[in-house]
Amino acid sequence: MGLPPALTGGPRGDPSVAGFLLRRLTASFLLLFAVATGVFFLVHAAPGDPTDVFEGQRINREQRETLRHLYGLDRPLGEQYLRWLAALAQGELGLSLAQQRPVATILAEAFPATLLLATGAIAVEFGIALLLGIAAARRPGGYADQTIRLGSLVFVSQPPFWIALMLVLLFAHLWPVLPASHMRSVDADLLSPAGRAWDLLRHLLLPSLALGLYNAGSTLRFVRGSVIEVMGTDYIRAARARGLSERRVLWVHGLRNALTPLIQLFALSFPQLLNGALLTEIIFAWPGLGRATFAAVLSRDYPLILGLTLFSAFVVILGNLLADLLQAAADPRVRRHA
Amino acid sequence: MRSPSLWVGAILAGLLGLTVIAAPRLAPYDPDEQLDPAAASYRPPGTELAAIHLTTGTWRLADRVERTPGGLRIERLGRTEELAADQVLNLTADGVADRRFYLVGSDKFGRDLWSRMLRGGQISLTIGLLAALVALVAGIAVGAAAALGGPWVDGFLMRSVDALLAIPSMLLFIAIAALFRPGTAGLVLLLAGGAWMTISRLLRAEILSLKERDFILAARALGLHPFTIFRRHLLPNALTPVLTQTMLLIGQIILVESSLSFLGMGVQPPTATWGNLVADGRESISYAWWIATFPGAAISLAVIAFNLLGDGLRDVLDPRTR
Numbered sequence: 001m002g003l004p005p006a007l008t009g010g011p012r013g014d015p016s017v018a019g020f021l022l023r024r025l026t027a028s029f030l031l032l033f034a035v036a037t038g039v040f041f042l043v044h045a046a047p048g049d050p051t052d053v054f055e056g057q058r059i060n061r062e063q064r065e066t067l068r069h070l071y072g073l074d075r076p077l078g079e080q081y082l083r084w085l086a087a088l089a090q091g092e093l094g095l096s097l098a099q100q101r102p103v104a105t106i107l108a109e110a111f112p113a114t115l116l117l118a119t120g121a122i123a124v125e126f127g128i129a130l131l132l133g134i135a136a137a138r139r140p141g142g143y144a145d146q147t148i149r150l151g152s153l154v155f156v157s158q159p160p161f162w163i164a165l166m167l168v169l170l171f172a173h174l175w176p177v178l179p180a181s182h183m184r185s186v187d188a189d190l191l192s193p194a195g196r197a198w199d200l201l202r203h204l205l206l207p208s209l210a211l212g213l214y215n216a217g218s219t220l221r222f223v224r225g226s227v228i229e230v231m232g233t234d235y236i237r238a239a240r241a242r243g244l245s246e247r248r249v250l251w252v253h254g255l256r257n258a259l260t261p262l263i264q265l266f267a268l269s270f271p272q273l274l275n276g277a278l279l280t281e282i283i284f285a286w287p288g289l290g291r292a293t294f295a296a297v298l299s300r301d302y303p304l305i306l307g308l309t310l311f312s313a314f315v316v317i318l319g320n321l322l323a324d325l326l327q328a329a330a331d332p333r334v335r336r337h338a
Numbered sequence: 339m340r341s342p343s344l345w346v347g348a349i350l351a352g353l354l355g356l357t358v359i360a361a362p363r364l365a366p367y368d369p370d371e372q373l374d375p376a377a378a379s380y381r382p383p384g385t386e387l388a389a390i391h392l393t394t395g396t397w398r399l400a401d402r403v404e405r406t407p408g409g410l411r412i413e414r415l416g417r418t419e420e421l422a423a424d425q426v427l428n429l430t431a432d433g434v435a436d437r438r439f440y441l442v443g444s445d446k447f448g449r450d451l452w453s454r455m456l457r458g459g460q461i462s463l464t465i466g467l468l469a470a471l472v473a474l475v476a477g478i479a480v481g482a483a484a485a486l487g488g489p490w491v492d493g494f495l496m497r498s499v500d501a502l503l504a505i506p507s508m509l510l511f512i513a514i515a516a517l518f519r520p521g522t523a524g525l526v527l528l529l530a531g532g533a534w535m536t537i538s539r540l541l542r543a544e545i546l547s548l549k550e551r552d553f554i555l556a557a558r559a560l561g562l563h564p565f566t567i568f569r570r571h572l573l574p575n576a577l578t579p580v581l582t583q584t585m586l587l588i589g590q591i592i593l594v595e596s597s598l599s600f601l602g603m604g605v606q607p608p609t610a611t612w613g614n615l616v617a618d619g620r621e622s623i624s625y626a627w628w629i630a631t632f633p634g635a636a637i638s639l640a641v642i643a644f645n646l647l648g649d650g651l652r653d654v655l656d657p658r659t660r
Contacts, residue, residue, distance in 0.1 A: 034501045039513075046517035153343075153649065157641035159593055161600045162616055162634035165623055169631070173624045275508035279597055283620070293509055294601070297516040305513055312506050320504070 024324055028317045035313040036088065036306070040081055043302055049073050050097045050300040071097060084306070093310075094303035098296070103307035106292060111311075113183060114288030117211065117280065118273050120204050122266070124212025125219055130259075133223025138250070140228050148220070156217030160276050164210035164283045171206060179203050181285040207284040211276045215269065222265055223258075230258040263326050270319035274312050344650025350643035358463050361456035366439065369457040369610055371449060373397035373438065377414050378448025380626045381440050388412070389436035391427040399448070403433045410434070443628035445618055455633050458610035463640065465526055465605070466592040472530035473591070474584050477537025482568060484538065485545035496542070499535045507532045511594060515603035522605060525598075529591050540583055544576035578655045585648030589641040596637045612637045 051059075051067050059067075068074045072083065087094060093103035136148035172180035179185065179202060188199050230236065231254050239253045240246075274289070281290035289308060296304035357364060372378075373389060377399045381387070387399040390412065398421075400412035409423035410433070428435040441452040484495040511532060514520070520528055548554055549572070557567045598604035599613025600620075607614050612633045619630025 031497070031501055031504055034497075035505055038501065039505070039510075043513070043517065153645055154638075154642055157589060157593075157638055157645050159596050159600075159613075159616070159634060159637045159641075161597060162630070162637065165616065165620060165630045165634065169623050169627050173627075271503070271506045274506040278506070278508045278512070279600070282601065293512065297513050300517065309505060309509060309513070312509055313504050316504050316506060 020328055021325070024321055028321050031317055032310070032313060036085075036310050037081075039306060039309045040084060041077075043305055044077055044080070046300075048300070050302055053098070053299050088310075093307040096296075096301050096304040096307075098299040098301040098304070103303050106304060107289070107307060107311055110287060110289045110292045113286060114274075114277055114281070114290065116204065117207055117277055117286055117288055120208025121211035121215065121273065121276070121280075124208050125215045125269075126262075126266070128212070128216040129219035129223050133220045134227055134250075134255070136220075136224045137227035137231065145224075149224070152217040152220045154217075155213060156221075158214060160210065160214040161279045161283055163213055164207070164280055167206050167210050168283070178206050180206070181283075183287055207280050207286055210283070211273070211280045214276050215272060218272075219262075219265065219269070223262065226261055227254060227258040230254050233257075260330055263330075264323040267319045267323035267326065271316045274315065341650040341653040343646040344654055347643050347646025347648075347650050350639065351647055354459070354463065354640055354643055357456070358459045361460050365450075365453040365456045366441075367450045367453045369449065369453040370608065371453075372447045374399040375446075375448040378438065378440075378444050379446050380622065381444040381448070382626075383441065383443040383628050383632075385440045385443065387438045387440075388434050389428075389438050390421065390434050391436065392421075393425055393427055399438060405430075405432050442632045443626070445615075445626075445629055446622065451615070451629060451632060454610040454615060455612070455636055458612045458615050458633060459636060459640075461605060461609065462592060462595060462599075462612045462637070465522065465529065465595050465611075466588055466640075469526045469529035469533065469591045469595070470584055470588040472526060473533040473587060474537060474580070476530060477534035478541055478573070478580070479538075480534065481538035481541030482545065482573070485542040485549070486564065486568065492542075495538070499539060502532075502535055507594070508597065511598060512601065512603060515598055525595070525604060529595055532594065533587050533591055536587070537580060537583060541576055541580050544579060545572050548572055548575055579652075582648055582651045582655065585644050585651060589644035589648070592637065592641050592644070 049068065050071065050073070051064050065074070072080060075083075084094070093107070095101070096103050096106055099106060132148050132152070136145040139145060168180045171178045183200065183203050184196070185191075185199050185203075188196055191199060227250075231250070236249060236254055239249045244253075277288060278290035278293060280286065281288045282294050285291070289312065292304070293308050295301075296308060374397050378387060387401060388403040390398040390400060390403065390410065392398060398412065398414060400414040402413040404411040406420070408420070410421040410426055410429070412419050412421060423429055426434065438450070440450055442455070443451050445451055445454070480495055480499075484492045487495075511528065514528055515525075518524065554567065554571055557571055562570075595604055596611070596613035596616070599611045600617045602614075602617060604613055605611045607618075615633035616630045616637075619626065619628075619633070623630050
């Protein structure tokens with residue numbers, strides 16, 4: 001994995017934050033537009049169309065043509081694209097063909113679930129990464145370091161869906177303490193508010209663990225590398241020379257500088273988080289964006305596929321932008337030059 | 339022995355490669371063989387069944403057989419049956435000549451999971467390696483074009499790379515796989531299509547930093563053709579980090595391929611791939627844990643091998659990262 005652009009420096013020239021922000025926003029907007037266009041033509045270039053879903057059901061050729069006309073699929077591709085773009089410019093994502101509901105509504109329903117899952121996963125990921133990453137960095141090359149490094153390599157090598165299944169096997173079947181799927185129990189409505197929160201938490205635990213463990217390995221390596229690098233710098237040597245205790249050097253002087261890049265890493269980890277959430281949600285029947293994507297793709301629901309892709313790309317680009325801004329705020333050199 | 343991970347990775351990858359190449363010889367049975375699904379389905383690892391070949395041409399699998407004067411007494415599906423000697427083709431003095439041994443268990447249809455894992459590994463690893471190769475070539479081409487083609491080409495190519503990296507790749511993979519239903523060759527291209535970007539970024543950065551070095555400037559001053567400079571001087575010097583990255587990429591591609599297979603969007607069943615096998619085991623995880631567990635462990639082992647190899651190569655070739 002090469003260094004993300006935010007970590008290697010921003011654009012040249014204008015040192016002002018406003019100018020930097022403007023350039024970044026324009027670039028992000030163009031990027032989003034490019035993604036939207038690319039995905040639109042990709043989806044429409046696929047053989048067949050959404051009415052194929054009705055194949056084998058009692059629908060004749062005429063009805064099918066009516067549907068195609070209704071969906072606007074009989075118009076020239078260029079016109080469909082312009083219409084879609086015009087609607088998009090007005091904030092209209094269209095109607096899901098399979099669910100016959102606005103795409104925006106489906107997104108609004110699914111997003112909180114994914115956000116909750118992502119929050120749980122990030123807590124697991126960064127908890128493990130910080131704890132073990134710092135422990136490994138205290139004596140590079142030592143016994144603990146070697147073990148932790150090997151462990152992190154093993155974890156980044158796991159298929160995410162397999163970790164999820166193994167967690168289900170362990171904690172839902174062999175030692176049945178946690179629910180294996182869904183976001184709430186069937187009888188959750190009958191519970192007290194506190195009971196409902198507990199129920200949600202229990203359902204959240206396995207999916208978060210599955211997604212978090214999968215992402216923890218690479219973050220751990222980053223933390224370790226960053227701490228080792230900072231601990232070798234002159235100002236740390238100076239702090240040691242002043243006779244500060246090793247603990248104080250690490251926690252007060254070392255970590256503050258070593259962990260600043262972590263904020264950006266967090267913002268840049270959105271794509272990986274969404275990728276993992278897709279599989280995790282399908283396995284745990286978690287009603288978020290990933291499961292909605294899977295359903296949309298299976299039913300060839302063009303507007304929903306486009307809406308979901310665009311929204312995911314938006315989240316990812318937002319993450320990149322956030323990372324750049326955080327970097328610019330933390331380090332004026334980024335604003336000034338590359 | 340400067341880098342133990344390099345050696346362990348190389349040995350693991352080598353063993354996996356050999357196992358997979360020799361899979362047809364190592365597999366004890368035909369991976370699609372279903373002799374007696376009713377009696378053999380969901381048998382745990384280490385189960386041994388006697389295989390009775392009947393004169394009707396079909397097979398019976400029994401937990402126990404006992405030779406009786408008139409023929410065989412078999413225990414199958416919890417019942418005891420008597421078979422006359424002239425009904426059985428593979429009768430011996432103390433039972434029957436054939437058996438089925440399920441090293442890591444059997445699946446729903448009584449197929450041998452070990453044989454299916456070997457076959458699946460052949461397919462999964464071949465696809466992974468081919469896709470990595472395609473990604474390497476494409477990544478080198480784009481990276482070189484961006485670094486050497488002038489600011490416009492560079493801007494266009496690198497912004498395209500940004501755009502591709504901005505879409506969560508799994509979403510795009512799933513959409514393309516479901517909408518286009520690619521065959522095996524299409525799948526290789528799809529996987530490579532999602533992997534070349536890191537290579538081209540890396541190569542571009544390497545070339546840009548090499549371009550200003552004295553030996554390249556000297557080559558240019560000598561009037562060498564730009565392509566000759568690229569082929570003889572730039573590429574060989576930039577290749578080390580690229581190859582390291584490719585090793586790591588193989589692992590990534592294997593993970594993505596298995597994820598797609600797991601979702602039913604890769605190589606289609608009944609062909610076994612590691613991902614398909616884990617998907618098979620998902621529904622039966624509460625009563626047949628082995629079906630999802632062992633193929634998943636195989637994927638993990640393969641990815642560990644390539645990641646160790648990549649890490650080890652980096653340790654040896656690029657001392658800065660140690």
